[in-house]
Amino acid sequence: MNWEVVIGLEIHAQLATKSKIFSGASTAYGAEPNTQACAVDLGLPGVLPVLNKEAVRMAARFGLAIGANVARRSVFARKNYFYPDLPKGYQISQMALPIVEAGRLEIELEDGSSKIIGITRAHLEEDAGKSMHGDFHGMTGVDLNRAGTPLLEIVSEPDMRSAKEAVAYMKKIHSLVQYLEICDGNMQEGSFRCDANVSVRPVGQEEYGTRAELKNINSFRFVEKAIDIEVERQIDLIEAGGKVVQETRLYDSDKNETRSMRSKEEANDYRYFPDPDLLPVVIEESFLTEVKSTLPELPDEKRQRFVQELFLSNYDAGVLTASRELADYFELVTEVAGGEAKLAANWVAGDLMGALNKAGQEIAESPVSAEMLGGMIKRIQDNTISGKIAKEVFDAMWQGEGDADTVIAARGLKQITDTSAIEPIIDNIIANNPGQVEQYRSGKDKLFGFFVGQVMKATQGKANPQQVNELLRQKLSG
Amino acid sequence: MSLGKEDIEKIAHLARLGINDADVPGYVRNLSDILGLVEQMSAVETSGVTPMAHPLDARQRLRADEVTEINQREQLQANAPQVEAGLFLVPQVIE
């Protein structure tokens, strides 16, 4: 039987506010346990929540960016359950009336095609704390620093049909939230987390199969692996006559398997109801207009502009807009290089990204700054160096030898463009290779390259190739 | 509406309330009485009536995104039953 895979993702993006969603405690990562958990975060008797405006603004930014309906009225609800990292015994979330509804996002697939993924909703909620299973005499320690950190939970439609599509979608959201400056995207620190709802159905069947929810998968690679292995498990199970149970499963990356989480499963009855401590969030048209006016250029818009105005290939434009940092880097290189967009694109997408990949570094960590790279391209453009010499300059910059001009001067890489300097060298070569001159003049055109090579060798590659060509042609023709 | 022993046990579990077996019949009786009182609601036709969640028709006020709280761990944990290394301790949580 042929199976179709159906995937929907729930992404939790921590919003990059300074303070928590309902309290004035800091959201900074990595503090000593419980030093950033104030009375409100601890759910002390009598405390009350007050909503952070920035969290609302960030949710609105996201909603506008995905062409969604930003609700003029949204309502916070309580999700009731007991857990040690949930101080109040309920999580303040949004249920019936979320702040963002019905958006869409276009993803690009490996074969170059694209696909629209529906985004059902995105709602604001508070994060829980963390449980530490260390050696506290067999007990669990609870750190509530993270409790109350604002989250935007982004729920997709079950529109993805493969793990690769799921990853493409997740990457696109990851890039988008960083473009919007609403989330730092740091997956190691848990700022960007993902649950995947996975089911399979025979090809052609209309109704969905029973889904399993894979919890908290914290890297792109693991999302792909976790989904693939879960799909395999479900297909094997069904083909062996079994049935998929609706449940929450945890992905174990060491064993590359998913397994059932019993503890969270027992009779979840969250008893949602509107939080009486909070009033409906009303968003005025003027607020939305203001938010809209501060929206940055979004990845798709940027890509289009790169293609239409900078004449980059669709592929290069896609690569360069994959993250806002990379796109910003590229644009700065272009600017410094005096508008040489195509050359800049080649260098950024080619040599620079190659070097970064090899070193396992992010664009922000690049030893070659955008100013340095742009400066180097400018020297190619003004014929100070050739493209070939530029590779040497780039390597030297990467090694920390300074900017392009410093490297060119220190290594004496300046191109020779003075005809009177090149002419004697050519004369000399012609004089020393009478046999080759003879053959060339009798019609063996291919030997022209030999002479170019000799000149370059003699000038250590610094002679301007165009001038060399011209002069050689003149002199060899006799 | 009357509740049975199993209902009481199920509700008590959801609410994480330990109830002595001996007290269950009392809760069965009391809670059934209360639900009997509440049952009067169902006699009223309310289709089309907007549910009222708050007494005042107001909107949520938004606070500026500012860090206003300082570390008060020592003071705030003074009431905690068991603390170690700044963490609240609970019996082992099994995932």
Place this chain on the structure above:
Amino acid sequence: MHNKSIAELSQGLASGDFSSIELTRAYLERIETHNAGLNALISVTAEEAMAAAQLADQTRQAGNAGPLTGVPLVYKDIFCTDGVKTSCGSKILDNFIAPYDATVVAKCKTAGMPMLGKANMDEFAMGSSNETSFYGPVKNPWDTETVPGGSSGGSAALVAARLTPIATGTDTGGSIRQPAALCGITGLKPTYGRVSRYGMVAFASSLDQAGPMARSAEDAAWLLNVMAGFDEHDSTSVEREVPDYTAHLNTDLQGLKIGLPKEYFGEGLDAEVGRVVDAAIRQYQQMGAELMEISLPNSHLSVPTYYVVAPAECSSNLSRFDGVRFGYRCEDPQDLEDLYKRSRGEGFGAEVKRRIMIGTYALSAGYYDAYYLKAQQLRQLISDDFKRAFEKVDVIMGPTAPDVAFKLGAKASDPVSMYLSDIYTIATNLAGLPGMSIPAGFVAGNKGDMPVGLQIIGNYFDESRLLNVAHQFQLSTNWHQRVPEGFE
């Protein structure tokens, strides 16, 4: 000194007739002598009181005194008080020392009011007799074999017995007004949102409201001046200017339109109580007010609606008492579930458990629409009744409670009959309206006269008018000046 009004105390302090230290000590001595028989206080904070009194005297000497600087008070033990036990009448918070002040407490502190102690109350404010307190029942000073009402029974008894000049209370379904009626004092539940809820241990967030419990409307106005106002820590507090509530006390009542809901004078109202309330209303007529019969047709649904909304909210509000970060933790928990179940099972009393269970049930899957959603719709209808009424009348009057104080234990085993004690007060909470109870007269009880309360309900944010209407009555009657025997 203990029979002086707030205005008299304020004047005495201002003119130097006595100091706050003297005044505060006098009240602490009265507490020492009389509280044991009433059990009205959970904590007596003598040291804090004397330190605050000293500070108040210094403030006065420095010329920075306000009208209430140096006037002591008692807080219901539901208000968090920094560094002082805040039990909410529950075993689960018996060891809880609040690490911060409730906004109301902070405001009173700023006004220079020393705290005498924390008043006994029904556990988590759930009760109408003060019998659900972990610290034992409060006795009604008019007859110590009867209940003082609840949940702010401690506050009411203390004010009635002159053990404090004034006290704070909270009212979720009648918890200020009903004990005020049963103890013969003046209590005001302001409009929802008028007084900050921050630092008040929450029972039912959409209903809870704090207010003054006093010997007179004038006294209540003074304390409300301090308590009321917007609080940026409470999203449900209203950004609206606070008037001087003493400013309009003396306006005459000529032409005041009083609405008398026929539903408040029917079956269930004790005949004697009814007669006293009728007489009080006739008094208003003599003072120039106009009486109009009105109808609040959904009144009978108040109690059922309330017993869905309040328990639903409480079931969630009380989830934080889990033995993890504060409060009671059971001995030697075997595992996490055991920790939760025994800490909560042992820490909460029976009435609190009943309400948590009712609320849990009403919110659970499959029942939400039939209970919680339905109750919210009825809440709308009940609220609409009042809106229509206030198009025609200025205030609404009726009995506060259907009967005078009942015997201790009389309703303890029958929650539903206890719930009906609040039959006339609950609707105002559901609608969010302000309501008062003032002493209307007395009926003969077993041991002597027992006080009867007249309830006055006003339109939203019309506290000034309520206080005016109450004060005018108190100018022409002396019911509010009667002191229970043994406490003169």
